[in-house]
Amino acid sequence: MKICMIGAGYVGLVSAACFSDFGWVVTCVDKDPDRLADLKAGRSPIYEPGLEALMDRNIKAGRLLFTDKLGPAVADADVVFLAVGTPMRRGDGYADLSYVFSAVEDAAPHFQDFTVVTTKSTVPVGTSREIERRLKAKRPDADVAVCSNPEFLREGSAIQDFTHPDRVLVGTDDERAREVMARLYKPLALRGSPVMFVERESAELAKYAANAFLALKISFINEIADLCENLGADVQEVASAIGRDRRIGDKFLHPGPGYGGSCFPKDVSALIRTAREAKSPVSIIEQVERVNHERKLAMAIRIEEAAGGSVRGKTIAVLGLTFKPNTDDMRDAPSLVIVPMLQERGATIRACDPQGRRQAEPLLPGLTWCENANEAAEGADILVVLTEWNEFRALDLEGIRNLMGGRTVVDLRNAFDADRARDLGFDYSGIGRGKAAPGELDAKNRAGRPGAHPVQAAK
The missing domain is CATH 3.40.50.720 (NAD(P)-binding Rossmann-like Domain)
Structure with missing residues (x-):
């Protein structure tokens, strides 16, 4: 399975490194040239215990890649994760979704075969459906399913939390997407970690509620x-x-x-x-x-x-x-x-x-x-x-x-x-x-x- 991770910040980088350690090939896309140079050299821009060792192992194995070229990474992927920032918006305290929608707009022209687009970023309820609406407007011919897959990672314990989660939560109403996401997380399911499939709105709200x-x-x-x-x-x-x-x-x-x-x-x-x-x-x-x-x-x-x-x-x-x-x-x-x-x-x-x-x-x-x-x-x-x-x-x-x-x-x-x-x-x-x-x-x-x-x- 091939994964495109748009965003190599805290959530994106930890998730990418852990997915690659499962055996999947993960390409992280980031626009910052200095950050990209560090990532390719195995240097993490954030401090997280154990992360650089995990990166180094999978970079050497050819399973963890970093690039600024979005098109090829999206075209080749079975799953495209949106892991960009959703900071608090100035003025009203609401989540700023501009980076999410910008990533969607940039990725839309490059979808080839059936692709699962999944929000890893924390997003308000209804965002998955809005992403779906925008994709259909821009690429009505694209065979895409949009899911919500919120992360529940604690800084300082993120790798342990990812590899030994209390649960994996996936919001989808598409059966093909469910099969893809079940395969993606099969290494965790085999260890006994529950993979829960719910409505997209439920997954989005569960992250905020938790x-x-x-x-x-x-x-x-x-x-x-x-x-x-x-x-x-x-x-x-x-x-x-x-x-x-x-x-x-x-x-x-x-x-x-x-x-x-x-x-x-x-x-x-x-x-x-x-x-x-x-x-x-x-x-x-x-x-x-x-x-x-x-x-x-x-x-x-x-x-x-x-x-x-x-x-x-x-x-x-x-x-x-x-x-x-x-x-x-x-x-x-x-x-x-x-x-x-x-x-x-x-x-x-x-x-x-x-x-x-x-x-x-x-x-x-x-x-x-x-x-x-x-x-x-x-x-x-x-x-x-x-x-x-x-x-x-x-x-x-x-x-x-x-x-x-x-x-x-x-x-x-x-x-x-x-x-x-x-x-x-x-x-x-x-x-x-x-x-x-x-x-x-x-x-x-x-x-x-x-x-x-x-x-x-x-x-």
């Missing part, structure tokens, strides 16, 4: 973490207890400074706009979007409070800037809100991130970049953990204490052992690790915790 639900879980546990702090409970104990319930599950129950990345923010926004247009508003999801925005503001205020009410003139060591570990992705990362707020309030920021500097540097001007956590901590008044890279979890806290000028640690990912940090003399605060004594609760309830409501605290 991401919105996961975003909801993150926002839920963040609010529970705040409640824990006021009541003297430990959110990690609470999350562990409720996560053992199979109806809930333990994934995405880790409190922090809010969600970010390439999917959750734009997909939540697109779902809200889609629901409003359908006159069926999703009020719970609208609240999730608001809570997540306020969460990031609240975390900057929390750092300021930990500094005694002001960060002016203070040096802050920030560990991690990417939205999560094991990726270099900075899209909608909490750091893009938190760090500028601290700078505006007079703080000097010394930062390090194992993979994020190339992406973060143009987005966060005015930082002092450090090679590692020790260098960032040297002379710092405050240490802040924004991304829980494994190397930060394993830090020598005693050594960090001796390097710092101050003793304040704000751990927004609960990466450190709280008792150990306090025993070493740090003024440590995590997320949802409340230890309020019973006598303190009434006073807290009367006075309110400073910064508990980020909007009020920011005024």
